[in-house]
Amino acid sequence: MYFNQISVVGLGCQSYCIGCPAAKTMMVVDPKRDIQDYLEIAFQEGMNITHIINTHLHADHVSGDQELSAATGADIYINDSVEINYPHKNIEHGDILTLGAAKIEVLHTPGHTPNSISLVVTDTSRSSEPQMILTGDLLFVGDIGRPDLPGAEILDEQVENLYNSLYKTLANYPDHLEVYPAHAEGSLCGRGMSAKKSSTLGYERKANHMLCFNSFEEFKNDITSAFPVKPKSFAHIIATNRKGADLLDACTMDKRLTPRHFQELMEDKGTLILDTRGSAAYGGFHIPGSINIGFEKQLANWVGMVIDPKSELLLVVDDREAYDRMTTELHRIGYDAIIGYLSGGINAWLMSGRPVEQLTQISPLQLQLLLGPDCPKILDVRTLAEWDSGHIHQARHLPLTDILEGNIPDMDKNQEIILQCGSGYRSNIAASFFKEAGFTNLKSLAGGIFAWSNANLPLV
Numbered sequence: 001m002y003f004n005q006i007s008v009v010g011l012g013c014q015s016y017c018i019g020c021p022a023a024k025t026m027m028v029v030d031p032k033r034d035i036q037d038y039l040e041i042a043f044q045e046g047m048n049i050t051h052i053i054n055t056h057l058h059a060d061h062v063s064g065d066q067e068l069s070a071a072t073g074a075d076i077y078i079n080d081s082v083e084i085n086y087p088h089k090n091i092e093h094g095d096i097l098t099l100g101a102a103k104i105e106v107l108h109t110p111g112h113t114p115n116s117i118s119l120v121v122t123d124t125s126r127s128s129e130p131q132m133i134l135t136g137d138l139l140f141v142g143d144i145g146r147p148d149l150p151g152a153e154i155l156d157e158q159v160e161n162l163y164n165s166l167y168k169t170l171a172n173y174p175d176h177l178e179v180y181p182a183h184a185e186g187s188l189c190g191r192g193m194s195a196k197k198s199s200t201l202g203y204e205r206k207a208n209h210m211l212c213f214n215s216f217e218e219f220k221n222d223i224t225s226a227f228p229v230k231p232k233s234f235a236h237i238i239a240t241n242r243k244g245a246d247l248l249d250a251c252t253m254d255k256r257l258t259p260r261h262f263q264e265l266m267e268d269k270g271t272l273i274l275d276t277r278g279s280a281a282y283g284g285f286h287i288p289g290s291i292n293i294g295f296e297k298q299l300a301n302w303v304g305m306v307i308d309p310k311s312e313l314l315l316v317v318d319d320r321e322a323y324d325r326m327t328t329e330l331h332r333i334g335y336d337a338i339i340g341y342l343s344g345g346i347n348a349w350l351m352s353g354r355p356v357e358q359l360t361q362i363s364p365l366q367l368q369l370l371l372g373p374d375c376p377k378i379l380d381v382r383t384l385a386e387w388d389s390g391h392i393h394q395a396r397h398l399p400l401t402d403i404l405e406g407n408i409p410d411m412d413k414n415q416e417i418i419l420q421c422g423s424g425y426r427s428n429i430a431a432s433f434f435k436e437a438g439f440t441n442l443k444s445l446a447g448g449i450f451a452w453s454n455a456n457l458p459l460v
């Protein structure tokens with residue numbers, strides 16, 4: 001039997017290839033939208049992709065099922081109770097799929113969604129006993145799937161389903177069964193996943209606190225106590241996956257724009273400028289009205305929280321290679337309305353004589369000198385947990401999630417404000433929203449608390 005795990009850094013998405021080189025057949029489980037990895041694996045291993053399985057209707061990334069099916073002719077399988085609008089084959093609890101030496105049994109394990117499935121995998125060339133379970137978004141390494149995404153009206157039912165799937169359905173399987181989830185660290189489909197990408201049922205039963213409750217009531221109280229932020233992109237992604245994503249061939253892939261053409265398009269209603277450069281580069285010069293979400297690990301999640309999925313995007317990138325990487329990230333979460341990018345980057349814009357703005361980056365040592373009775377207002381935009389772990393003495397806490405919801409304090413818009421986060425990444429995002437609200441004297445703490453701590457400066 002052949003088995004391979006493919007991970008997307010940042011989003012935390014994990015997909016799987018299971019097959020049998022002797023039988024020359026392979027399935028792909030929960031494929032990402034950029035499918036080249038799967039095609040290369042099939043070619044290198046001498047297999048044909050014949051099955052595509054979605055363990056559930058995904059909320060955090062656009063499925064690659066349409067793209068992969070179009071490229072290979074493989075059938076798409078999903079639980080038939082999922083409301084989808086494209087051709088597929090139904091799989092239900094107890095169904096068994098056989099690809100040569102690979103035996104895959106379907107389990108109905110609702111909770112993250114009402115229709116979620118898990119796949120029990122047996123390598124029959126070695127043993128008749130199951131070797132692993134692909135848990136979808138039911139069980140993660142160190143966490144479990146969130147039950148709130150399908151809606152508040154069925155939350156109680158979802159919590160009970162989640163409990164039964166974890167504590168009753170999985171109870172029928174031995175400790176040695178290897179666990180391979182659909183997500184790992186970085187995903188917003190859970191609350192605190194491990195960086196480790198696989199585990200065993202036995203270890204999770206001992207170390208995953210969500211599997212250690214003595215009663216359903218204790219489990220329910222914990223799981224409903226807090227849910228992660230739900231990005232704007234989730235509803236759009238669910239709708240896209242329900243109808244079946246457009247093929248990427250239909251998306252504009254390379255549209256270089258001169259500064260003149262870029263400016264004409266940015267003045268159109270609804271067009272949004274996304275500057276993907278690093279914090280310092282954006283601080284030096286940027287196009288007025290642009291939003292800075294730098295190309296880092298959590299980029300896709302922050303795009304999903306900050307930008308309306310229906311926005312038409314103009315990109316500011318360093319070069320064509322950066323543009324290609326960015327479009328891949330955006331397509332993964334369903335942001336397909338990419339109008340083009342500024343040819344020549346910000347330097348071309350500068351040399352054309354068009355207006356620019358700056359966001360002054362202040363160093364930790366510079367900020368330390370300003371502390372005291374006349375210190376500028378310092379706003380810490382990190383999460384509450386980060387704030388509680390240590391913060392600058394004269395800072396005020398204002399989480400970025402509050403800012404994104406429009407909760408900007410009623411303050412003098414001309415006063416000096418220093419925005420600060422963990423590394424400088426989120427403070428630049430916050431600055432974009434403060435500027436849009438009319439604030440004129442903003443600075444960002446370069447390197448954030450990370451740099452502050454490395455400079456051996458105190459936290460309280």
